[in-house]
Amino acid sequence: MQLALQNISHRYGGTTVLDDISFTVDDGEIVCIVGPSGCGKSTLLRIAGGLERPAGGQALVSGAPPEGSLNPLTYIFQDFALLPWRTVEGNVSLVLEDHGINGRERRAVIADVLARTNLTDFARALPRQLSGGMKQRVAIARALAVKPAIMLMDEPLSALDSQTRELLMDDLIALWSRERFSACYVTHNLNEAVRLGRRIVVLSRRPGRIREVVEIEMPLAERAERLAELEKLQRRVWEIMREEAREADREITDVA
Numbered sequence: 001m002q003l004a005l006q007n008i009s010h011r012y013g014g015t016t017v018l019d020d021i022s023f024t025v026d027d028g029e030i031v032c033i034v035g036p037s038g039c040g041k042s043t044l045l046r047i048a049g050g051l052e053r054p055a056g057g058q059a060l061v062s063g064a065p066p067e068g069s070l071n072p073l074t075y076i077f078q079d080f081a082l083l084p085w086r087t088v089e090g091n092v093s094l095v096l097e098d099h100g101i102n103g104r105e106r107r108a109v110i111a112d113v114l115a116r117t118n119l120t121d122f123a124r125a126l127p128r129q130l131s132g133g134m135k136q137r138v139a140i141a142r143a144l145a146v147k148p149a150i151m152l153m154d155e156p157l158s159a160l161d162s163q164t165r166e167l168l169m170d171d172l173i174a175l176w177s178r179e180r181f182s183a184c185y186v187t188h189n190l191n192e193a194v195r196l197g198r199r200i201v202v203l204s205r206r207p208g209r210i211r212e213v214v215e216i217e218m219p220l221a222e223r224a225e226r227l228a229e230l231e232k233l234q235r236r237v238w239e240i241m242r243e244e245a246r247e248a249d250r251e252i253t254d255v256a
């Protein structure tokens with residue numbers, strides 16, 4: 001399935017937050033979106049998922065979803081959004097219950113996604129017993145359970161410390177290598193963007209416009225070993241963003 005954002009513009013009240021944004025997320029591709037604070041990244045993701053209607057342009061999905069997909073566009077948020085009174089398997093189960101998947105089929109899906117996210121031994125644990133990294137693995141397992149065509153990921157690792165973030169990035173790469181998923185991945189963290197993105201869409205400060213799209217040919221599985229090359233790419237992305245970020249920072253300071 002392909003997600004195409006076509007000439008997306010958006011405003012809140014009199015403030016334009018997005019201006020003429022167009023790009024696609026192709027099948028099996030992770031596209032990262034980076035840009036200064038407040039440039040409209042989360043807004044763009046909500047528009048991509050149909051949660052918000054853009055003032056101009058359109059978000060289109062085309063092609064057939066994966067067989068058995070219950071929810072072609074599925075979000076993963078920074079704050080995990082788990083139900084505290086449900087166990088790990090109970091949290092995953094919920095999305096299947098919502099779709100009327102029961103009995104043996106439900107148990108099979110839960111077992112599969114818990115195995116893929118290395119959570120099998122934690123099936124009966126409650127969220128409060130888990131570290132932040134494990135909670136986010138549960139959120140990823142829950143997203144995978146509905147067989148999404150495209151995952152919409154809003155700063156999924158930003159609540160985690162840097163070591164846990166590294167481990168989760170390894171997990172995401174391993175998951176992607178086994179079964180290529182498509183994702184539109186918003187992040188502040190340029191290291192995450194160059195580790196995970198096939199393309200990085202760099203936005204300007206508000207109103208967010210596309211400054212540049214950086215393509216990264218290097219296979220995902222090789223990236224952990226080729227850090228020096230990635231470092232260069234990361235610097236390049238930062239060079240594109242630096243002035244924008246500085247201006248955005250000044251703008252926020254002015255308001256305060």
Ligand SMILES: Nc1ncnc2c1ncn2[C@@H]1O[C@H](COP(=O)(O)OP(=O)(O)OP(=O)(O)O)[C@@H](O)[C@H]1O
Pocket residue numbers: 012017035036037038039040041042043044188206
């Ligand atoms: N529902 C809303 N009503 C009014 N203004 C909003 C709303 N949602 C976002 N905004 C404003 O729109 C702008 C873009 O917000 P958005 O959260 O999309 O940016 P962002 O790039 O994701 O920010 P950050 O990097 O800080 O997470 C901000 O100025 C924000 O205050």
